Amino acid sequence: MQIPIEDFYEDVLAKTAKGLGFSASSLAERAGLDRDAVREALRGNFVEEEARKLAPVLSLDSDALVLLGQSIWRPQVVELDGLALFNSAFADMTVNAFVVWDPSTREAAIFDSGADASELITFVQNESLKVKGVWVTHTHRDHIEDIPAIVRAFDCPVYVGEKELANFGTSFPAGKQFSIGSLSIESRLTWGHARGGITYVVSGLEKPIAVVGDALFAQSMGGGMVSFKDALETSGQEIMTLPDETVICTGHGPMSSVGEEKKVNPFFAGKF
Numbered sequence: 428m429q430i431p432i433e434d435f436y437e438d439v440l441a442k443t444a445k446g447l448g449f450s451a452s453s454l455a456e457r458a459g460l461d462r463d464a465v466r467e468a469l470r471g472n473f474v475e476e477e478a479r480k481l482a483p484v485l486s487l488d489s490d491a492l493v494l495l496g497q498s499i500w501r502p503q504v505v506e507l508d509g510l511a512l513f514n515s516a517f518a519d520m521t522v523n524a525f526v527v528w529d530p531s532t533r534e535a536a537i538f539d540s541g542a543d544a545s546e547l548i549t550f551v552q553n554e555s556l557k558v559k560g561v562w563v564t565h566t567h568r569d570h571i572e573d574i575p576a577i578v579r580a581f582d583c584p585v586y587v588g589e590k591e592l593a594n595f596g597t598s599f600p601a602g603k604q605f606s607i608g609s610l611s612i613e614s615r616l617t618w619g620h621a622r623g624g625i626t627y628v629v630s631g632l633e634k635p636i637a638v639v640g641d642a643l644f645a646q647s648m649g650g651g652m653v654s655f656k657d658a659l660e661t662s663g664q665e666i667m668t669l670p671d672e673t674v675i676c677t678g679h680g681p682m683s684s685v686g687e688e689k690k691v692n693p694f695f696a697g698k699f
């Protein structure tokens with residue numbers, strides 16, 4: 428079963444309003460809407476006409492915001508030899524971790540641990556994959572919680588982007604390349620949600636993969652907790668410019684692709 432879409436209409440509105448410094452009142456004024464209508468929209472009451480007035484004020488794509496409000500779109504199901512997703516529960520949400528491997532040499536990279544890596548660990552053992560390391564997208568607790576269990580199971584190194592200032596693992600500067608069998612892993616700085624978030628672009632499978640952490644979700648992105656502006660800019664520059672067929676492995680919600688997000692992501696549609 429595919430994982431549900433992570434963010435709703437109200438989440439995208441709230442993240443953007445917060446990121447741009449709008450209150451419900453100032454947003455209502457700019458959009459020419461009643462303040463109560465905006466408050467209701469921020470609680471998830473979707474009205475297409477209002478969405479079309481709010482979108483331009485928030486620099487969101489109107490059609491993509493309406494599509495999100497209608498809750499009808501789903502990304503295509505991703506099936507790719509050499510890629511597996513693991514979803515575990517963390518508080519009231521779920522979080523993703525990924526295993527990527529070279530099908531011929533069976534060397535593998537793990538991306539994040541999620542909250543509970545036990546299924547991931549069993550999968551790797553059953554498939555007899557040779558784990559070369561854990562690559563961390565960012566150090567928010569839900570993504571790294573079970574790294575110790577992975578390290579215990581496979582005695583492997585942990586790699587963390589240096590701008591995350593982590594007190595564990597081996598730090599590296601964005602731009603560093605890694606290789607796993609015949610696969611190459613390029614690291615790109617996609618920060619703004621986290622101080623030093625990294626997107627890993629993996630080449631060598633049937634399609635390229637971008638493991639993005641919370642830099643992008645299907646139809647949304649992680650909140651701009653450090654900098655909304657930089658989250659938008661770096662996710663746009665580093666992810667949305669990848670080839671359309673690139674599979675996006677998100678930290679929460681279902682996987683998607685660059686081509687799909689160019690059409691349906693309210694933050695990026697119409698801009699790439």
Ligand SMILES: [Fe+2]
Pocket residue numbers: 565567620621641649
């Ligand atoms: Fe996060």
